[in-house]
Amino acid sequence: MSTLKAVRGTRDLLPPETELWNRVERTAREVFSRYNFGEIRTPIFEDTSLFARGVGEETDIVSKEMYTWEDRARAQSEKAQSLTLRPENTAGVVRAYIEHKLGEAGLLQKLYYIGPQFRRERPQKGRYRQFWQIGAEVIGPTSAGSESPLRDAEVLEMLASFLDELGISGWRLEINSVGSALDRPRYVAALREALAPVKHLMCEDNQRRAETNPLRVLDSKDPNDQELINNLPKIADYLDEDSKAHFAAVLAALDACGVPYHVNPRLVRGLDYYTRTTFEFTHGGLGAQNALLGGGRYDGLSENIGGPKAPGIGFAMGEDRLILTLQAQAEQQATLADYYIAPLAAELNPAALELARELRRKGLRIEVGDGSFRLKKSFEVANKLAKKIILLGEDEASTGVLTVKDFATAEQTKVARAELA
RNA sequence: GCGGCUAUAGUUCAGCGGCAGAACGCCGGUUUGUGGCACCGGAUGUCGCGGGUUCGAUCCCCGCUAGCCGCCCCA
Structure with missing residues (x-):
């Protein structure tokens, strides 16, 4: 085959499908602006160390899925800079927040973005090497109220409104708390201890996870291991009083606005920066890639990459998956x-x-x-x-x-x- | 990165070691200022790419590439 084709994992979006993409983006802009979010556009590539430090060196994303290259050295004496196509956008937004000293305004920064992200994974339906995310972040100094559970609930309520307005039916919100930066290591230690005597009874994948990343054992789907997993310690029992109160306040606010949710104590997420609230909106009919969007709180991210204390909460939606869901729901008609x-x-x-x-x-x-x-x-x-x-x-x-x-x-x-x- | 399935017309797919097929779509006609419906006629193509076996390969074998499904992980 000598004819040129879009490279593996990338694709062309053509009319009339692009009409649907525009509708999704237009709806996102309209809904987000009602919550007083403003748009941010960050570069499509960044210094590699931003993702290594922000997302986490040990995550799959950073350790094996990034498109990274050495940029040309600008002078003989200079070392070539390592650059990476962004695999997600939160780290870039927080970098911009720090770089432009947005915290000095003393206000909450509410920023949204729409744009392509890049991960070198094996392509599948709903999973591409260039994929589009619509995301938003609420970040600011503690004095601006950035740590308040109200912010978590507002973001979740906004997402529920967005999905409803877009016409996505049958979504499910799963929510959990993974605790503070102090709670988490205590829990992981307890988990390791509890796994030690039983892990040899588990499937190969879980035996490996028990070593490398015990949290991941929790969202294993292996049917034979479910009973053992259910008997492992629960994160809820390792939250300190602040984290417990925070989580309870988020749920109470969701109850007050009538947003339905399911607490899932086994919901852990893959990015290192998450603290306290984590959540996912899922949808059946997407196969193995059932997460429409995911997000959570990242109270320590700014400090991890050298910035001031700036707690925040955000999410990223898979626009490709939103489109697939909408297309499955109703065959999109060409507009006449x-x-x-x-x-x-x-x-x-x-x-x-x-x-x-x-x-x-x-x-x-x-x-x-x-x-x-x-x-x-x-x-x-x-x-x-x-x-x-x-x-x-x-x-x-x-x-x-x-x-x-x-x-x-x-x-x-x-x-x-x-x-x- | 690992395992499995698949690749034939614009599309969805059938097929067979010996002339390349159907449906839909497309083009032309019945109708030269009137579409849809109907009827009649026509063209579809490097059978994904490269190699091998064979008198002969779209078919069998190997490699590659890509898509899909599952895993890993994630949006």
């Missing part, structure tokens, strides 16, 4: 143009274009045919592309009264061109 203008002779093409210009200026969606087409062909094409056809013959051009046929009703009328709408 309002009018198809059919000039009846090639000499009338300029007049047709001029008429199109007039109608487009009124905000109408117009397709222009070609006078060299036979009328039958014009009708066939028009019927596929537009709601109505405008016949532009000698009579119509000279009198300014157009012949308009509506495909839905098969009704044909004469309309003065000024009255077209």
Whole structure:
């Protein structure tokens, strides 16, 4: 095969599908702006160490899924800089927050982004090497209230509203608390201790996880190990009083606004920076990739990458997966143009274009045919592309009264061109 | 990164060691200022790429690439 193709894991988005993408993005912008979020756009590549320090050296994302290269050294004496296509956007947003000293404003920063991310994984339905995320972060100094459980609940309520407004039905919110930066190591130690005598009874994957990342044992799907897992210590029992109160306050606020949720004590997430609240919105029908979006609180992230204390909470949605879900729910119909203008002779093409210009200026969606087409062909094409056809013959051009046929009703009328709408 | 399934027309797919098939779509006609419906006719193509076996390979074998499913992980 010598013909060039989009590289593995990347793809072209074409009309009419792009219409759906635009609708998703437009809805996100509208909903987020009602919560007073502003848009941030960060570079698509960053210094590699941002992700190593921010996301976590030991995470799968950083250890094996990044697109990293050595940039050319700027001078002989200089070492080449290691750059990486961003595998997620939170680290970049927090880097920008630190770099521009946004915390000095003393206010909460509420930022959203829409853009491509890159991970080198094996492609599958709903999983691509270039994929799109819509995400948002609420971050700021503690004095601005960035640590308040109200912020967690507001973000979750916003997400529920967004999914509802978009028309995604059947989503499920799972929520958990993984504790503070102090709670977590205590729990992991307890988990290791509890796993030691029983791990040899578990599947190979879990035996490995018990060593490398005991938290991951919790979301194992292996049916034979479920009973053993259910008997392991619960994170809830290792939360300190502050973390417990925080989690209870988040749930109480969700109850107050009527957002349905399921507490899932086994929900752990893969990025190192999460503290306290973690959550996922899932949807059936996405196969193994059932997470529509995921997120959580990251109270220590800013300090991890050398910034001031700036607790925050955020999420990332898989836009590709939102689109797949919407497409599965209802086959997206191509949107039809309002009018198809059919000039009846090639000499009338300029007049047709001029008429199109007039109608487009009124905000109408117009397709222009070609006078060299036979009328039958014009009708066939028009019927596929537009709601109505405008016949532009000698009579119509000279009198300014157009012949308009509506495909839905098969009704044909004469309309003065000024009255077209 | 690991395991499995798949790759034939624009699309969805059938097929067989010996001339490349169907449906839908497309093009033309029945209808030269009237579409959809119907009928008649037509064209679909490096059978993913490379190699091997064979008189002969789209078919069998090997490699590669890509997609899908599962795992890992995540959005």
